[in-house]
Amino acid sequence: MPESKRLVLRRLAIDTYHENVAYLHRDCPLYRTEGFQALSKLEVRRGKRSILAVLNVVDDARIIEPQELGLSEQAFEQLGLNEGDRVAIGHAEPPRSMEAVRRKLSGERLNQQEYRDIAQDIAANRYSKIEMAAFIVTSGQTGLDRDEVLYLTRAMAETGERLQWDEDLVADKHCIGGIPGNRTSMIVVPIVAAHGLLIPKTSSRAITSPAGTADTMEVLANVEIGPARMREIVHAHRGCLAWGGTARLAPVDDILIAVERPLAMDSQGQLVASILAKKIAAGSTHLIIDIPVGPTAKVRHMRDALRLRKLFEYVGDRIGIHVEVVITDGRQPIGRGIGPVLETRDVMQVLTNDPKAPADLREKSLRLAGRIIEFDPDVRGGQGYSIARDILESGRAAMRMQQIIESQGRAPDAPRPGRLHFNVLASRSGTVIGIDNKNLARIARLAGAPMDKGAGVDIRRKLGDQVNVGDVLYRVHAEFPPDLRFARELCTQNPGYEIGQAEDMTMYSYGL
Template sequence: MTPLKLRKVAIDTYKENVAYLHRDCPLYHSEGFQALNKIEVRDGPQRQPVVAVLNIVDDESCLAPDELGLSEQTFAQLGVAEGTAVFIDHATPPQSLEAVHRKIAGEPLNRPEFLRICQDIVNNRYSKIEIAAFLVACAESGMERDEMLFLTEAMVDTGERLDWGESLVVDKHCIGGIPGNRTTMLIVPIVAAHGMLMPKTSSRAITSPAGTADTMEVLCKVNLSPDELRGIVQQQRGFIAWGGTARLSPVDDILISVERPLSLDSKGQMIASILSKKIAAGSTHLLIDIPVGPSAKVHTQAEALRLRKLFEYVGDRSGMELEVVITDGSQPIGNGVGPALEARDVLQVLQNDPHAPIDLKEKALQLAGRILEFDPDVRGGQGYRLARDLLESGRAWQKMQDIIAAQGAAASPPQPTALQYPVEAPRDGVVTAIDNLQIARIARLAGAPMDKSAGVDLHKKLHDRVTRGTPLYTLHAEFRADYQFARNAIEQANGYTIG
């Protein structure tokens, strides 16, 4: 087959391999290549090919007819220099697609079938269209609890797995949906100050105004290599870092890249996503937080109980000691929504500041207490008191300072935003509801998490009495366009119900 000159195309195709071919390329006509076909790319007959989805280009200023363009991710995977002669061929469809078709028809899949699907996904043999078909099939047909277990195991087995060399490695995860719920940044220093091992790999925001990694980044570096993290955890017994530097359950990252734009939130996929990441991160004991509320991910107590049973089933059979707590998700936790505002809340709690948000402090102590009770030397029911002592004595604050220094303290904290707008109560009354989704949406429109200081600063919570003109919250934005987008959203619905 005719060789083509390799060209790097500076396009981030986000978790999908994409190749570009000019429409006037002789191979386009002679070999029957079409847009959205999958092709194999190699630089020699003995080399392992890279699989990519083909896009067709008409503009020679972008790509010449004798060139093959590869997106940034695909170019890095092929690992050869620009200008290298490469060869393309039609890709063989992955055999695991047969199992996907059976899942679409409503049939349950077994352990080997889930493993083959995950292997093909992580090797970029699936297009995003095929991944979407798999996700929709799992969501619409439903997943039996054994299928959730098989998917969890397959996602772990197709990535790296950390081993911290200890029998008790604790972790905590909230299923999300509650703005400002930054308890992790309080729990880690409390638990590490006690001496338990808590290496916390956290995510960045996908659809929320801030992830734990975004908020921690206000204070220190979070992009750290696995070797750097090992050194920190040996000294400090804990860290809070972005989990993207370690190849933990990489299939999960690819599935999420398709799941989020489709607004899919299947229970089976969520359980496999959370538990595969925690198992791969080397956790032995895990606390799951399920907030329940009208605008939370889980709306009813009955739904939360069903979800708890599924977590416990998969966790138990994966060899992990797991406890699930159901918490109040009726409103945001803390006062700040957005990285810098949430970091301020965390520091106020750690420093025992009288202005610290009580709800954030109390929830963090409750959860930290449950984690401390994983320690066989801590009697049941004593964890909360121990967590409170570690916080109020200043030991947790000292531990947090040590962790920040070990990870690399931020050179300068974010500055207050240039644009602020107080959102006032339209009438006298009592706050009867706060819409978590709308508050999060407003904070994102204001620029969070990309602009660290942007977001929403809450002044009133549920059951607070207000008079007309009382500030409910203050909008913070750095740029005029973001400020106006958020203002427009507030005019449509400010997120508060005054009864």
């Protein structure tokens, strides 16, 4: 290609997530002669290096000049050249695996190789947001049969790093989410590690919830520890509670989640593939999955929970992970606190056998820990719960938690709830017959969680409790007045509590 068809490369410090964006000035001679369109996909190349990018057109030479080609940050990194290098551009062919996506759109099943090609193209930022959205929509809902879920799981796991533990039994637990305050991992990990099983737990930060386990653990300790340091800690203490983001596990999953989130699609296949791909990458061999069911949980009906359980089991068996699914009570938050600091308080009350500890959080954690302990071939079926309880009551779990905190690096500040607060009161007398998980989560987020660690909701009354007019249902904490006001506005519109007659309470029966 002659020099006249080349442009001067520039890095534009714009973060467009995993969509590569190229910026051309409207007066760029190549923009005019090549007939690029809005949303056109370009190939940018120099020698053997090449990337695909979506075109944005710029009218301001202070951002990009007519002889320049700007690339968003990730695109610039990926191309791996220097500012000032001369690059060629041309019309890009769509990534080859889009052909498979189109066949999927017209109702075909895809095979393992096709899912691999799709995952690799997405990992290489060769898909635009439009193309990713097409893939997600077509594989959503009833779009994937269970073998396709398996193929997608494997394909996503293969795109990133993989943690190695050199042991036969690497235990793990995962909750599909949706229940505020459900911070069982911080209790389960020290119990299971104290028993002697390996449990190197990686957790996520909150995306749409008021706290992820990584956000809450961060109140007590550093959670951003690389794979090498994680191995040392796990070698010493049999467990850890780290943020999974540093390890680059199944990165395609993160990309797809970012595109999926705004669509709020409810796809069992993608949920299973997303969770299990991360677990393959994390090196887990034995896994407990917690599926909470309730009217405001992610899974609202027992039949859906059962279908989801079968799918976890089917894929788990074929990827060589021993998966056990427990279906739990998801009608209301677990524990009292919602938000990192308030949840930490609940966790530490349970670990220190404080009489004020929330009984539901303690009980659920012991049951989950007991199930994991029974993965140990030396433990008789049915004895896990009492072993877990002994470890907790003897103080060994609390001690193990302190060791894990010290080795990850203790947080400098003592946790305290947000300095501003207000109470939400019962407007009538009766029995609490409904608590809206989603609304309490939104109130906690508006109050500032998880960014403001002390912000959130502190629950005083739970399902089945008797209340009189004016009793405190929960207290909202925030750090800043505007946040407090936003949260209060939502509480006024919808406090998230239903008070009525005890016999009107929805009843479920659960596996736990």
